[in-house]
Amino acid sequence: MPGETISKLFKETCEKYGDKKVALRYKNLGIWQSYTWKDWWEQSKYFALGLMSMGFKSGDRITIIGDNEPEWYFAQFAAICCGGIPTGAYQDSLPKEIQYVITQSGSAFVVVEDQEQVDKVLDIKDEIPAVKKVIYWDPKGLRFYNDPILMRFDEVVELGREYDRQHPGQFEQIIEKSDPEDAAMLTYSSGTTGLPKGIVHCSRSVLAASRCWDLPAPTGEKDEFVSFFPLAYGAEFLYVIPAFIKGGATVNFPEEMETIQVDVREIGPTKSSSAPRLLENEVSFVQVKIADASLFKRLAYRLFMPVGYRIARMKLRNQKVNLFWRAIYALGYLLLFRPLRDWLAYSGNRALLIGGASMASEVFEFFVALGIDARMMYGMIECTPTAMHMGDDIDPETSGVPTPDSELRISDDGEIISRGPQKMLGYFNNPEATSKLIDEAGWVHTGDAGFITERGHLVCIDRLADLGTLADGAGFSPSYIENKLKFSPYIRDAVITGDDMDYVGALVSVDFPNLGKWAETRRIPYTTFVDLSQKLEVYELIKKDIMGINKRLPEKQRIRRFALLHKELDADDAELTRTRKLRRKEVSQRYHDMIEALYSDKMEYTAEAKVTYRDGRTATITTKVRIATVEDEDK
Amino acid sequence: MVSEDKIKLKLDNLHLSFGGVRALIDVGLEVKEGEILSIIGPNGAGKTCILNCINGFYRTQSGDIYFEGRNITRLPSHKVAKLGIARTFQNIELFTGLSVLDNLLAGRHFYMTGGLMGSVLGGVYFGKAHKEEIEQRRVIEEIIDFLEIEPIRKQIVGTVPYGLRKRVELGRALALQPKVLLMDEPMAGMNLEEKEDMARFILDIYEERVNTVILIEHDMGVVMDISHRVAVLDFGRKIAEGKPSEIKSSPDVIKAYLGTGKA
Numbered sequence: 001m002p003g004e005t006i007s008k009l010f011k012e013t014c015e016k017y018g019d020k021k022v023a024l025r026y027k028n029l030g031i032w033q034s035y036t037w038k039d040w041w042e043q044s045k046y047f048a049l050g051l052m053s054m055g056f057k058s059g060d061r062i063t064i065i066g067d068n069e070p071e072w073y074f075a076q077f078a079a080i081c082c083g084g085i086p087t088g089a090y091q092d093s094l095p096k097e098i099q100y101v102i103t104q105s106g107s108a109f110v111v112v113e114d115q116e117q118v119d120k121v122l123d124i125k126d127e128i129p130a131v132k133k134v135i136y137w138d139p140k141g142l143r144f145y146n147d148p149i150l151m152r153f154d155e156v157v158e159l160g161r162e163y164d165r166q167h168p169g170q171f172e173q174i175i176e177k178s179d180p181e182d183a184a185m186l187t188y189s190s191g192t193t194g195l196p197k198g199i200v201h202c203s204r205s206v207l208a209a210s211r212c213w214d215l216p217a218p219t220g221e222k223d224e225f226v227s228f229f230p231l232a233y234g235a236e237f238l239y240v241i242p243a244f245i246k247g248g249a250t251v252n253f254p255e256e257m258e259t260i261q262v263d264v265r266e267i268g269p270t271k272s273s274s275a276p277r278l279l280e281n282e283v284s285f286v287q288v289k290i291a292d293a294s295l296f297k298r299l300a301y302r303l304f305m306p307v308g309y310r311i312a313r314m315k316l317r318n319q320k321v322n323l324f325w326r327a328i329y330a331l332g333y334l335l336l337f338r339p340l341r342d343w344l345a346y347s348g349n350r351a352l353l354i355g356g357a358s359m360a361s362e363v364f365e366f367f368v369a370l371g372i373d374a375r376m377m378y379g380m381i382e383c384t385p386t387a388m389h390m391g392d393d394i395d396p397e398t399s400g401v402p403t404p405d406s407e408l409r410i411s412d413d414g415e416i417i418s419r420g421p422q423k424m425l426g427y428f429n430n431p432e433a434t435s436k437l438i439d440e441a442g443w444v445h446t447g448d449a450g451f452i453t454e455r456g457h458l459v460c461i462d463r464l465a466d467l468g469t470l471a472d473g474a475g476f477s478p479s480y481i482e483n484k485l486k487f488s489p490y491i492r493d494a495v496i497t498g499d500d501m502d503y504v505g506a507l508v509s510v511d512f513p514n515l516g517k518w519a520e521t522r523r524i525p526y527t528t529f530v531d532l533s534q535k536l537e538v539y540e541l542i543k544k545d546i547m548g549i550n551k552r553l554p555e556k557q558r559i560r561r562f563a564l565l566h567k568e569l570d571a572d573d574a575e576l577t578r579t580r581k582l583r584r585k586e587v588s589q590r591y592h593d594m595i596e597a598l599y600s601d602k603m604e605y606t607a608e609a610k611v612t613y614r615d616g617r618t619a620t621i622t623t624k625v626r627i628a629t630v631e632d633e634d635k
Numbered sequence: 636m637v638s639e640d641k642i643k644l645k646l647d648n649l650h651l652s653f654g655g656v657r658a659l660i661d662v663g664l665e666v667k668e669g670e671i672l673s674i675i676g677p678n679g680a681g682k683t684c685i686l687n688c689i690n691g692f693y694r695t696q697s698g699d700i701y702f703e704g705r706n707i708t709r710l711p712s713h714k715v716a717k718l719g720i721a722r723t724f725q726n727i728e729l730f731t732g733l734s735v736l737d738n739l740l741a742g743r744h745f746y747m748t749g750g751l752m753g754s755v756l757g758g759v760y761f762g763k764a765h766k767e768e769i770e771q772r773r774v775i776e777e778i779i780d781f782l783e784i785e786p787i788r789k790q791i792v793g794t795v796p797y798g799l800r801k802r803v804e805l806g807r808a809l810a811l812q813p814k815v816l817l818m819d820e821p822m823a824g825m826n827l828e829e830k831e832d833m834a835r836f837i838l839d840i841y842e843e844r845v846n847t848v849i850l851i852e853h854d855m856g857v858v859m860d861i862s863h864r865v866a867v868l869d870f871g872r873k874i875a876e877g878k879p880s881e882i883k884s885s886p887d888v889i890k891a892y893l894g895t896g897k898a
Contacts, residue, residue, distance in 0.1 A: 029776035030788065140781070141839045258786040 005178040005203035006242060007081040013245050014041035021221070021248060024070045027255035027263060035070055037248075040077070043070075045171050046160030047153070048078035051109060053163040054133060054156075058083030058174070061105040061186060065089045065098060065121075066113025068227045068253050071137040071153060075111040076237070080184050082174050087186035087198070088232030090578045091117070092571070099124045104198055105186055105428065106130060111153070114138040122147060180204040186428055187234030187381065190577035198428030199382055201238065208421035210242035212385050212403040213273070216375055217351035219247030223270045224348070226252045228260050233579055234381060235356070239273055264345040271351050276359035276483070277580055282344055283366050284489035288514045291521075304332030308369030316368060316394055337370045346372050353377050355385060357581065358460055360483045361396035368396070376400055378460055379418070382437060383444040386418040387458040398457035408458060409443075415464055416450040417443040449477075466584055468499040474556040476504060478584070481549075481557060488545040490515045490538075493569045493576075495587055496559075497595050503560040505598035507591060508542060509569050515541075530623055533564045539628050546630050559630055561598045565591075566607055566623040594625065603627055637863055641668040642701075643847045644689070644720075644815055649698035651684055651871075658684045659695070660871040666815070671841055671848045673858045675882075676868035677891060682851045683725060685868075686817045689849075690722055691715045702815070717745050721813035723804045725820045725851075731793035735784065735803050738792055739775045742810025746771065778806045781843070782836060798829040805836065809844060816845045822854050830854065834861055859883065867891065 014037040017023070022034040035043070051062070062079045064072055064086060072088075079086035089101040091113070098120055102110060110121055110131055121134050125147075136142060137153035164171070180203045188196035201209075225244060229236050244251055249271075254263035290301045311329045314321050321329070341347050352367060355377035367374040375389035378399035386408050389400035402408040406420025419442045426434035438444050449467055450460040461467070462477040469475050478496035485494040485508065492511040498504040510533050518541070519526055526532040542564060550558040569575040574586050588595060597605040607623045644666040651659040659681045666672050674682045687693040689700055691712040700708045707715055721742075729738050747767060779788055782802050787795050792803060801821060808816060821837065822830045834857050841848055852858050858865060859879040867875040867882060869891040875882055882888055 029773065029780055030785070031776075141835070141842065143842050256783070256785045262786075 003180060004207060005175075005180050005182065006184050006206060006245075007077075007175045007178045007203075009207075009242065009245055010044075010077060010081065011041075011172070011175050013037060013248055017248055022250050024073065024251050024253070025267075026070050026253040027259075030255070032252075032266075040070075040074065043074040043157065044077040044081060046157040046164065047074055048082040048160065049163040049167075049171055050156035050158070050160030051078065051084075052082055053159050054109075056082065056084060056109060059085070059183075060109075061085045061087060061107045062109045062111055063087050063089055063098075063102050063105060063107040064111045064231070065091060065093070065117045066111075066137070066231075067091055067257055068229075068231055069113065069137070070253060071111075071113070072231050073241075073251075074153075075135075076231075081171065081178075083178065083182065085183045085186045085200070087188070088230075088234070089188075090230050090232045092578065093120075094572070095120045095123045099127050100196070101188055102128050102131060104188075104196075108132045109135060111135045111137070115141040118142060118145065118150065122149075125149065178203070180207075181425070183425055185234060185237060187232065187237075189381065190579050190581055191583075197430055197433055199234070200425045200428050201234075202425050205383075205422050205424055206238055207242050208405065209238045209379075209384055210240070210246075212388065212406075212422065213239035213353055213377070214243040214247075215388075215390065215403075216353070216373065217271060219243045219249050219271060221248045223247060223249035223350075224252060224267050225249065225271055226254065226260075226264045226267050226269045228254055228257070228264070229273070229275075230578070235273065238381070238384070239353070240271075261345075265342075268345060268348040270348045271353075272346075272349060273353045273355070275356040275579075276354060276363065277357070279354065279359065279363050279367065280486050283363050283487070284511065284514060286340065286344070287489045288517060292517070300332075300336045304336040305369070307332050308337060309365055312365045312368035316365070316396060318392055333371065341370050341372070344370075346370065349373070351375065353388070355379065356579070358399075358462075358479060358483060360487045362487050364396035368394075378458055379422070380444070380446050380448070381424075383418055383420065383423040383446075385422070386420060393455070393457075395453075395455065395457055398453060398455075398459045400458065401456050402458070408452075410451055411445070413464070414449050414451070416446045416448045416458065416460060418446065419443050468496075468504075470498055470504070470556060471500055471502050472556075476557045479582075481506075481553065481559070482582075484549045484552070485546070488542075488549075490518065490541060490545065493565075493582070495569075495582065495584070495591070497588070497598060501599050503599075504557055505595065506546070506559045506562040507565050507587075507594065507598075508562055509565040509567075510538065510542070512568065529568065530566045533566055534624065534626055536626075539564065539626060543628055543630055547632075550630065550632065558632070561627060561629050563594060563598060563605065563625050563627045566625055567609070597627055637670045638668050642666070643668040643703065644849075645701040646685070646689075647699045647701070649685070649688060649700070650696045651681075651688060651693060652696060658871050659688070662698070662868070662871070662873050664866055664873065664876070666847060666849060669846045670863040671837070671850060671861055673850045673852055673862035673865045674868060675852065675855070675858055675865060679870075680868040680891075681871045682868055683819055684871075686722060686819055686849070686851065689715070689817060690720055716811060716813075719811070719814035720817065721808035721811040721815075721845075722817035723801075723808050723819060723821060725823060727797075727800050727804050729792045729800060729804055729807070732791065734791055735779075735788050735795065735806075736772075736775065738803055739778060739806050739810050740771060742807035743771045743774065745811065746774075774812075775806075775810060778809050781809070781839070782806050798825055801825070801833070802836070805840075809840065813845055815847045815849065816840065817849045819851050820853065821850070822852060822857060830857065837861060 017037040019036040019038040023037040023040045024035040025032055064075050066072055076086040087105045089098045108130055112118055118136050133151050134149050135151045135153055135156055139152055182202055183200045184203050185201040185206055187199050225240055227236060252267045254260045307328055311321060349372055352372050352374045376399045377385040378387040379385040385403055386406045387399045387402050408418045411417050423444060447464050448460050449462055449464045450458055452458055462479045466478055468478055481496045482494045485491050490511050491508055493509040495507040512529050524537050546559050571578050575583060594605050605625045605627060607625050609621045611619050611621055642665050646664040649659050649662040676682055688695050691710050699706055702718055779785055784802055787799060822833050838861060865879055865882045866873055867888050874887045874891060875885045
């Protein structure tokens with residue numbers, strides 16, 4: 001529809017369903033509660049008017065910080081509807097990270113969830129003089145805070161009601177005047193390379209992105225979605241929300257971030273968006289739990305999982321499955337796949353869209369084996385999705401074909417470039433970075449290396465800058481090998497090295513809970529993460545996994561030496577981004593000496609780590625880290 | 636806020652001995668409404684004895700305990716609890732075989748009005764008992780929300796980690812909707828992060844739920860940070876009482892903790 005904007009769409013749906021249908025559902029005191037479309041409309045409208053009565057103007061920004069709760073949406077849509085631009089900061093951000101977002105976006109209002117976030121914002125109050133009000137929605141523990149900058153969410157809504165009585169119809173007028181090219185979303189890139197950049201999207205690009213996301217299974221009134229990705233990431237707003245508003249579906253919020261598993265199962269979402277990382281965890285979870293399950297369940301898993309994989313592969317190749325295999329699969333579905341789907345909360349799932357990073361095909365096939373309609377999506381948040389699996393044309397090794405309306409090419413340097421209506425407006429206050437990303441012809445230079453297969457599918461290999469070359473000129477893709485490694489339930493993170501070296505090496509961070517369980521069943525005593533990770537038995541286990549993976553890699557790309565890291569990679573140490581992507585540069589600097597040891601003949605390396613405690617004391621911890629060599633199996 | 640004139644709980648010349656061991660000697664203490672009072676002292680000083688006397692678990696040989704002006708010295712424990720004095724224990728006294736929810740509901744015992752007949756009928760969910768169950772559950776859910784233990788509400792207490800069990804026990808005490816909360820070493824055995832959380836909860840409870848708290852604690856950082864007043868016991872005697880700043884510099888206290896000589 002020409003001229004369509006997010007705020008107009010929102011208004012239409014709210015008017016259409018009013019108080020007859022649930023728009024948002026959240027859990028309070030253990031019971032699901034709901035907001036109808038009318039409730040959402042009123043909360044957003046009066047909150048917006050409340051902000052306006054305090055001087056908020058079209059084009060102004062607000063920063064929202066908090067867990068996924070309805071108030072996040074209220075504030076977000078309030079800002080959008082009155083022509084402002086909402087942005088978010090991650091709930092677990094440190095004060096200085098929050099300060100960056102608030103300052104870079106120039107927000108005059110900060111909307112936060114609770115005391116924890118209020119404390120963080122008050123911590124940096126002197127650094128953010130432009131902020132007029134800090135508005136919180138959960139007043140617990142804040143009763144005796146008397147800083148005049150603080151304000152309760154419902155106080156703002158009250159102000160808005162008063163303002164509405166004085167200026168009736170103003171809000172609706174602003175919505176009528178909204179334009180598809182007006183900025184409606186600001187989200188900060190994860191900052192894998194340097195400071196986060198603010199990505200600005202408008203109604204046109206958001207609606208285009210959402211339209212693509214919705215293609216495999218168009219959203220209808222009966223659809224349910226569970227919101228648990230950090231809202232600051234922006235992907236949920238980009239893909240899901242416009243489609244859900246359009247279809248009049250329901251978005252659910254878990255009670256707490258820790259209760260997600262239970263809550264998701266209770267809801268049984270019909271559509272979901274996920275990231276490779278989470279799906280890898282789900283597969284690991286199943287593998288570990290099955291090992292602990294009763295004999296019958298283990299048997300069912302052992303017997304039918306290979307059947308599932310077999311059928312999945314046939315389905316993915318669009319081969320006809322004969323009656324015999326269909327019967328076996330039906331039995332397997334009854335005994336294994338259906339219960340598994342129920343456990344993983346995919347019972348009612350109609351479409352599972354996966355994006356954000358590349359994923360091992362083994363993980364993808366696992367979900368297809370369960371009978372789930374899984375599809376990969378490709379695109380950087382600046383312009384997404386530009387490729388996805390359409391119809392029956394699904395290949396687990398690829399990211400699918402270009403989405404309708406968008407163009408996709410491989411440049412002469414092997415870089416994936418794309419353009420289409422889902423392209424962002426630009427980086428916020430950073431025209432230099434924008435022109436670096438988007439050329440004069442409007443092509444977005446993704447910085448990803450890739451190629452197009454014979455079927456016309458896109459394969460994204462890795463970040464162009466991350467691609468490595470061994471000393472003898474053979475190329476390899478670190479993240480491709482890392483993803484293979486992460487399929488092992490005992491490996492949480494991996495860092496592949498080898499640029500300009502003679503062979504490929506790996507730093508592996510083990511999965512402590514899963515490995516701990518493994519150690520317990522084998523009566524291997526251990527105390528801490530460091531202790532467990534340096535056990536000889538653990539090295540043997542990981543080595544076996546690596547040998548298995550090596551078999552499926554070209555000879556040059558096989559891992560020859562590895563070390564198990566003595567700590568988990570952590571976003572607080574700047575080793576990962578808040579969305580748990582590897583910050584390769586930081587990691588290779590931090591573990592420089594250990595990586596060097598991988599390429600020497602040393603069998604042990606002494607790591608020294610400076611630790612800063614909460615109270616400011618520092619200490620140096622020395623750990624001996626083993627280095628192991630991997631031989632080829634046939635030698 | 637501390638009200639200077641309203642005495643919530645008053646201990647008068649308490650004497651307690653077990654055979655030849657004199658656990659409390661002439662201990663007098665006034666707890667004002669709206670304050671967090673910490674009791675500190677070396678091991679065996681008699682701190683827990685005071686709590687046990689207040690809630691009627693120990694019988695003092697002489698001396699009186701007044702709660703809101705009423706003499707409760709000879710009252711049995713359940714009556715003291717009913718008056719509005721709840722406590723937590725140093726070693727966690729929960730029903731380990733029951734779920735977190737059931738443990739918290741046990742704390743609502745005094746508020747359940749259904750008699751045997753009502754409860755029997757309640758088993759098949761009829762009328763009043765049904766309504767009551769829902770009402771009690773609501774109160775409990777508010778406490779669960781308050782203490783942020785949603786993820787474990789249906790777990791069996793025996794399977795819950797130690798730090799969380801302490802929180803569950805605190806929840807059970809809150810379920811009584813007490814006027815005074817007695818806490819016996821709520822931070823014992825916790826790591827730094829858990830301690831910070833617990834200190835935050837104590838302050839939240841003080842602000843939102845129970846305005847008079849007596850706290851026994853060994854972590855001096857916590858004690859000095861969150862209490863209005865501190866009382867110090869040594870070998871059954873109260874040797875000092877006052878604001879945290881005064882206690883820190885009191886020579887008697889330093890002597891009790893560090894022995895004689897320079898501190």
